[in-house]
Amino acid sequence: KAGVTQTPRYLIKTRGQQVTLSCSPISGHRSVSWYQQTPGQGLQFLFEYFSETQRNKGNFPGRFSGRQFSNSRSEMNVSTLELGDSALYLCASSKVDSQETQYFGPGTRLLVL
Amino acid sequence: GDSVTQMEGPVTLSEEAFLTINCTYTATGYPSLFWYVQYPGEGLQLLLKATKADDKGSNKGFEATYRKETTSFHLEKGSVQVSDSAVYFCALAELSGNTPLVFGKGTRLSVIA
Numbered sequence: 599k600a601g602v603t604q605t606p607r608y609l610i611k612t613r614g615q616q617v618t619l620s621c622s623p624i625s626g627h628r629s630v631s632w633y634q635q636t637p638g639q640g641l642q643f644l645f646e647y648f649s650e651t652q653r654n655k656g657n658f659p660g661r662f663s664g665r666q667f668s669n670s671r672s673e674m675n676v677s678t679l680e681l682g683d684s685a686l687y688l689c690a691s692s693k694v695d696s697q698e699t700q701y702f703g704p705g706t707r708l709l710v711l
Numbered sequence: 712g713d714s715v716t717q718m719e720g721p722v723t724l725s726e727e728a729f730l731t732i733n734c735t736y737t738a739t740g741y742p743s744l745f746w747y748v749q750y751p752g753e754g755l756q757l758l759l760k761a762t763k764a765d766d767k768g769s770n771k772g773f774e775a776t777y778r779k780e781t782t783s784f785h786l787e788k789g790s791v792q793v794s795d796s797a798v799y800f801c802a803l804a805e806l807s808g809n810t811p812l813v814f815g816k817g818t819r820l821s822v823i824a
Contacts, residue, residue, distance in 0.1 A: 643811040688754055702755040
């Protein structure tokens with residue numbers, strides 16, 4: 599069974615631009631969660647989607663948004679990029695909800711210049 | 712709110728040494744507990760998990776026992792290898808409320824030959 603895939607793997611943007619990251623969950627998994635990983639803050643939860651609905655949201659500004667499609671694929675968008683948005687963005691999928699095992703993708707490394 | 716506390720790293724060990732990485736948690740409910748591992752340049756991989764008190768999770772020579780009385784889930788391995796060098800994250804997920812995974816800050820392990 600294929601794992602969680604994320605595209606692109608690496609991205610360089612400049613301040614003020616926007617970016618869209620994509621995540622394809624494991625087949626049959628309906629819950630997709632997004633995390634931001636930075637050296638200073640560690641792993642921080644962004645949001646979780648299930649059946650195209652945002653079910654949970656972390657403490658991030660409104661510049662961070664996401665969506666989920668009917669095939670469970672998910673995208674996250676960051677608008678008006680700031681230097682501090684440079685991070686590894688990880689997507690994780692699970693069958694139904696977060697107390698089950700979450701399987702992580704390789705991440706998208708975003709560098710904002 | 713829920714939280715996970717891991718021992719500070721980095722931890723440097725010689726090959727074949729015994730490894731312990733301490734993890735304690737605070738939770739309002741009765742969580743599932745996880746250890747994830749992150750190799751350089753990669754996403755997180757599930758190492759092991761436990762879902763109820765006194766459960767022992769094990770994988771690849773690593774073990775951790777869910778201790779409800781001490782709210783702990785310490786990771787151990789009897790004989791580490793150079794290939795075990797990575798960052799290890801302890802995490803919990805509550806059984807109800809679809810709350811997200813809560814991670815510790817991670818412990819970097821370096822094993823030298």
